[in-house]
């Protein structure tokens with residue numbers, strides 16, 4: 081297939097100071113939980129992206145000095161020359177695939193509590209640190225400012241020596257020191273670095289000038305600047321000071337990488353923001369500078385990308401998440417394979433890796449983070465040892481679909497049997513709930529691919545029994561039958577079933593996922609959600625119920641609604657939305673009794689009880705795997721050989737309920753491991769062990 085000429089413009093080279101990007105696909109800096117602790121894994125991830133056609137591959141933020149120590153978060157580190165080798169593998173991998181390597185030098189100012197280095201944090205003014213540590217940052221004096229400029233310059237020189245082509249001066253989120261100086265909120269100084277905007281911008285200007293002078297002969301100097309903080313006049317605003325900063329520095333850098341702050345606005349989830357949602361903020365930038373401009377917007381549609389270029393909004397299409405979900409996005413557009421694009425669903429599970437201090441993972445791309453340690457490639461998979469063998473996958477949720485697709489790619493003859501009328505399982509069911517439509521992309525991508533494969537058959541309306549599986553006689557059977565929500569209260573807080581729930585009118589989360597809750601059942605009635613799951617579902621059911629006209633209360637043992645979504649940067653928006661919809665929130669409460677239209681709650685600290693009215697209770701607690709089919713097959717293990725079955729495996733939620741990302745990973749893993757010898761005593765991936773030399 082060849083490229084659609086409409087997309088030619090995306091493949092034009094772009095000059096960035098002394099270097100040239102081979103096309104307009106630009107992977108902006110993004111956290112990945114690999115960096116300084118797993119440099120080979122980071123290089124593996126970057127090699128794949130460079131091979132996938134991105135013209136520029138940037139690092140995560142890189143601590144430029146030991147006074148900017150964000151431990152335990154796993155970012156890059158370039159404190160002195162000894163850190164240079166941690167970037168070597170990445171730079172070499174990026175260059176080997178013909179892309180430019182960029183590095184985002186960062187000083188996190190009062191957002192760096194310096195837990196490891198124990199240095200005193202730095203800020204424009206005396207300031208409490210951004211984390212909840214009982215520590216304050218010290219207002220920088222002139223010597224501190226001179227030191228900071230030298231540290232930035234030294235780090236830039238080190239980055240140049242490491243072989244980077246693009247070196248950032250970073251003020252892209254309110255987490256960075258230059259931004260703290262620019263901000264009226266944080267800069268209370270009265271010297272030439274405070275007061276007027278020109279004074280507040282002075283440090284950033286000096287850093288950019290220093291960097292250009294130090295490395296500008298060979299390296300492009302990029303700025304990442306948040307033109308708007310999405311908090312009105314309290315913060316930077318693209319109509320006033322955000323715009324003026326760009327005006328002041330317009331021609332100074334070689335590239336403008338513009339975005340909005342804070343990170344939750346920049347990486348807004350699909351539930352709260354559309355593709356291209358930053359355009360309204362960054363639209364003015366190109367009119368003020370002749371330098372190339374890059375911006376992000378979870379772009380996955382080539383038409384949207386072309387439109388950004390043609391309408392003069394951006395010169396380069398920036399992407400973090402779309403490059404994570406599909407490292408081969410540029411190549412697929414180039415080769416006219418638009419239907420093969422694995423579109424990001426905007427769930428921010430990738431962000432959660434950074435937040436929980438673990439290597440990056442992705443809902444759509446199960447190979448993400450596994451490129452080096454498991455040797456997984458997003459587009460390549462080993463040919464089956466026995467391609468004549470048949471694989472039967474039972475259940476077409478995320479696990480079953482991914483397993484079927486990856487097994488088919490290996491060359492097996494695949495049959496996918498689904499009990500229901502539609503594919504997609506939990507992902508398609510979640511897509512019914514408010515704001516979660518993009519989850520259906522998990523199904524859409526896989527179904528689209530499978531339907532084009534000659535060696536894969538899909539059977540809908542096919543609830544299989546053990547007998548039928550035995551009759552089918554596939555050599556490999558994957559049971560991906562999912563899970564159902566419990567109704568007995570068992571979860572994190574209540575380890576044993578709550579007998580009193582038998583007296584309550586209950587509605588299962590499954591009914592919401594199935595779309596079978598009728599408005600008459602809930603309208604005008606008092607619905608209580610008990611959320612002991614803490615991820616998306618409790619909050620989103622509350623939102624759905626409020627939309628159906630119920631009087632909704634959300635009870636949770638946690639302090640916050642959907643508490644785990646702090647890790648996906650959504651918690652604030654979820655809680656705000658529920659409050660605005662009139663949902664009553666009862667944190668720090670567990671269940672203590674039910675019946676006669678009343679629910680008894682207990683305080684998690686004091687056990688003190690109280691009663692609230694409740695017509696219907698929705699317990700969002702633990703799930704139980706649907707493993708009846710698997711157990712029935714296990715019970716007939718003696719018949720397997722006669723039926724031609726060599727292996728029956730349990731995957732996804734049927735193995736252990738978790739996120740959609742876990743289910744996709746589980747299905748992918750089984751497909752990769754078919755016919756492999758698995759030794760449970762051996763760690764199944766390569767590791768980067770800490771050096772013990774020291775110094």
Ligand code: ADP
Pocket residue numbers: 474475476477478479480497498499500504505506507542543544545560561562563706709731732733734740743
């Ligand atoms: P996962 O997240 O692990 O992929 P899901 O709950 O999304 O699990 O999907 C499980 C799918 O399996 C559902 O679509 C369900 O209809 C299907 N299923 C369950 N039992 C059977 C069965 N015996 N035969 C075929 N399909 C089944």
Ligand code: SF4
Pocket residue numbers: 400401402404405423424425426427428429430431441442443444445
């Ligand atoms: Fe997109 Fe979700 Fe993958 Fe992140 S984890 S890249 S948001 S699909």
